[in-house]
Amino acid sequence: MGMMPARLFLSGAALCFLGSAGASAQHSVDPETFDRGQALYEANCSVCHQETGAGTTPVFPELRGNETLSDPYVLVSKVYQGLGNMPPFPTLSPEDITAIAAYVGNAWGNNFGAPTQDEVEAVLADFDEPQDTRTIWDGVYTKAQAKRGQEVSRAPCGLCHGRRMNGAPDDSDMVPGPALARAKFLREWDGRSLGTLFTYSISTMPQSNPGFMPPEDYAATIAYMLELSGAPAGDEELPSDAWDLAHILIKPEP
Numbered sequence: 001m002g003m004m005p006a007r008l009f010l011s012g013a014a015l016c017f018l019g020s021a022g023a024s025a026q027h028s029v030d031p032e033t034f035d036r037g038q039a040l041y042e043a044n045c046s047v048c049h050q051e052t053g054a055g056t057t058p059v060f061p062e063l064r065g066n067e068t069l070s071d072p073y074v075l076v077s078k079v080y081q082g083l084g085n086m087p088p089f090p091t092l093s094p095e096d097i098t099a100i101a102a103y104v105g106n107a108w109g110n111n112f113g114a115p116t117q118d119e120v121e122a123v124l125a126d127f128d129e130p131q132d133t134r135t136i137w138d139g140v141y142t143k144a145q146a147k148r149g150q151e152v153s154r155a156p157c158g159l160c161h162g163r164r165m166n167g168a169p170d171d172s173d174m175v176p177g178p179a180l181a182r183a184k185f186l187r188e189w190d191g192r193s194l195g196t197l198f199t200y201s202i203s204t205m206p207q208s209n210p211g212f213m214p215p216e217d218y219a220a221t222i223a224y225m226l227e228l229s230g231a232p233a234g235d236e237e238l239p240s241d242a243w244d245l246a247h248i249l250i251k252p253e254p
Helices: 012-019 031-044 072-081 094-104 117-124 143-161 182-188 194-204 215-228
Strands: none
Touching: 031 094, 072 094, 072 117, 094 117, 143 215, 194 215
16 A cells, blocks of 8 residues: 555664663653553544554454564554554654553553653654645645545445445445544544545445455545545645555644
């Protein structure tokens, strides 16, 4: 899906950090950092991993007792650049990632400790710098792309979400799905990125056959959702790349 790959080398700082990973796990967790991490987790991560950390296996792994969280390098790099079903979060600051690492490493009965902010910054030095951040109100899709999204989403999305993405299914026998456009949708996804929406959609939708469309059709479907939500069109299409989309934030109408 075009996730930004890790570089094929590690800086000296990161290598030293990897060597001290065991020591990192012993750092005490500041309560304020933990609380900040919880708020960030609930805003950015709970849509996939749930507030309880239970995940939705096998698509989104359980975080309770997950030994992966004991490896600071893997944890920080996954949060920043994404991997597989995990979207990237390049707009999070080192302080934000430090707080999230502190929370997931010690919530729900976990006892994995947490890396310091200096250690987080050492890991981030191995990856590309984030791009400028935009919002959905900056003309991030084209009218032609939205029209194509309306066409390709009619069958797979309309069954549950309705042709107008309002949550009213086209088939009266189907269980209504959540609204995928307009004010309610924007409130539910406020502050999350199109990268998260894109990755989540490919990983889970439609429920009967997730990921069956090409990435370009998922991006076009999102463009249609934005058009229905009143976001203006622009001169360039939405990319079908999670890293690029992660720099476009969903916000209610300004």
